[in-house]
Amino acid sequence: MNLLIKGIFSWRLFLLLEKTTSQGLRATGRRMTRTRKAVLSLLEGTQQPLSASEIFLQLQKDQIAIDLVTVYRTVNVLKELGLVVQLDLHQEGQSRYELKEGRxxxxxxxxxxxxxxxxxxxxxxxxxxxxxxxxxxxxxxxxxxxxxxxxxxxx
Amino acid sequence: MNLLIKGIFSWRLFLLLEKTTSQGLRATGRRMTRTRKAVLSLLEGTQQPLSASEIFLQLQKDQIAIDLVTVYRTVNVLKELGLVVQLDLHQEGQSRYELKEGRxxxxxxxxxxxxxxxxxxxxxxxxxxxxxxxxxxxxxxxxxxxxxxxxxxxx
DNA sequence: CATTTATTGCAAGTCTATTGCAAGTAAAAA
DNA sequence: TTTTTACTTGCAATAGACTTGCAATAAATG
Structure with missing residues (x-):
């Protein structure tokens, strides 16, 4: 499994991806993909909850090409798996997402x-x-x- | 002042419109209009907080023609005056409005x-x-x- | 009742998010 | 390793809530 997203290795990220793959995705007939790794990696390394467009823009900066539509689909899958929490904060007009894992x-x-x-x-x-x-x-x-x-x- | 919206008279509505006009609208250089009366009247007679489109549809049923855009502008004015509270409930994807007056x-x-x-x-x-x-x-x-x-x- | 200017309706636009579908690709089977 | 299966992705189009520009309308004041 390629963990070297952005060239940065994190042990916590490795465990998160492992757990997500075996207990989350595989168990529901889904697959661990390049884009799901990228989104998980980004959320794992960020303090603030991120919106879909923020995830999109940040990954673009990191030279990872992912369509905005895919970001929306990805956070929804991660939400279904219980790995991510969706926040609808007052007067923001958009949802934000943060890792639930271990929190x-x-x-x-x-x-x-x-x-x-x-x-x-x-x-x-x-x-x-x-x-x-x-x-x-x-x-x-x-x-x-x-x-x-x-x-x-x-x- | 024409109070007979929908042909129904309410003393509480009369007081609300009076107060809104003198202390709210007039004081800020605004005017009491047919549409503002209609929206206030509807909110005054409804238990549930209403969304903009619900206000629009209900007034249409009541034979009061108001553009949806005007509903949005009206609730925003009433919000600025502190007469109406905007609710952004989780997972609804739209705002709702309820009278604040006296509550x-x-x-x-x-x-x-x-x-x-x-x-x-x-x-x-x-x-x-x-x-x-x-x-x-x-x-x-x-x-x-x-x-x-x-x-x-x-x- | 005439004047002033806030307000409205219509059309068009913005923003967030979703859906359909062909092409791409991860994972299992051979 | 190669083939097969079907999950995923990107693109384009669409949906839904809300906003903005502007000409036409209508409250409030003298």
């Missing part, structure tokens, strides 16, 4: 000025979920929580 | 099956906001919180 459930805060996104490593909603289920008679499956404001640089 | 800050739960949206008359995030400001050094301006799951009918 705890968390939320985000976004700067209204520069768009910087920072992880919030907390979730205060477990108790609240029960209360809501009692009050509304819904079965709660998911929640989204997002803060926005001004980051230190933009205040 | 407390609240959040929503949405059925993943039928799309029904129910108000949650609570907000557990006041204390959390301070903690987040301390941890991230952001100044928090806003937050969004949304639950999803299955409503009683769809379970």
């Amino acid at each position: 705890k459930h968390h939320h985000h805060i976004r700067c209204q000025m520069c768009g910087k996104i920072v992880d919030l490593l907390l979730c205060p909603l477990k108790k609240l979920t029960k209360l809501i289920e009692e009050r509304t008679q819904f079965v709660v499956e998911d929640h989204t929580l997002e803060f926005s404001g001004f980051c230190p640089k933009c205040q | 407390k800050h609240h959040h929503h739960i949405r059925c993943q099956m039928c799309g029904k949206i129910v108000d949650l008359l609570l907000c557990p995030l006041k204390k959390l906001t301070k903690l987040i400001e301390e941890r991230t050094q952001f100044v928090v301006e806003d937050h969004t919180l949304e639950f999803s799951g299955f409503c009683p009918k769809c379970q």
Whole structure:
């Protein structure tokens, strides 16, 4: 398996690709391809959640030719496999994607000025979920929580 | 002022239009028009938050001809005036609008099956906001919180 | 009721994302 | 290794939500 995407080797990336191939793709009759490796590699090496067009542009910079359509299809496959989380942040008009692999459930805060996104490593909603289920008679499956404001640089 | 939209008179609607005109529109050099009355009237009489196209279609049913573009412009004006809140619910791909007038800050739960949206008359995030400001050094301006799951009918 | 200028409708455009299909290619079978 | 199978990709076209330009319309004011 060719791991030398962009000429950079990462042990974490190797494990991620291995696991994705054997437990994710192969198990669902899918294949590990050049483009899927490239997208996984990029997401693995990036802090901020990326949009489809950002992934497209970054890979273009890295001399990896992938159609934008393929980026959309790829992140959707990775989402189905549970490897990637899709974020629909308020007032962004586009989705962002981040690796879920090995990360705890968390939320985000976004700067209204520069768009910087920072992880919030907390979730205060477990108790609240029960209360809501009692009050509304819904079965709660998911929640989204997002803060926005001004980051230190933009205040 | 013609209040007889759809031939139905409502005292609450009368007060809303009066207040909107004098304190909102007039104060910002804007005008109370047939279309703004119609949109306000519809939102005032609806429980669920409505999307632009839903507003458009409902007004068409009510024999009130308003262009979809005008609906978008109208809800944006009402949003600027602070009379309407824009909701960008997860996985909906479109914004919804609800009257803010006279309502407390609240959040929503949405059925993943039928799309029904129910108000949650609570907000557990006041204390959390301070903690987040301390941890991230952001100044928090806003937050969004949304639950999803299955409503009683769809379970 | 005439004037001023905000507002509307229509057409066209933007942006994000999806779909159909022929060509390309990874993985299994021979 | 070669062949076969069918999953993937790129390209073009399309869909859907929303915006913009502009001429025509219609509120508000004197």
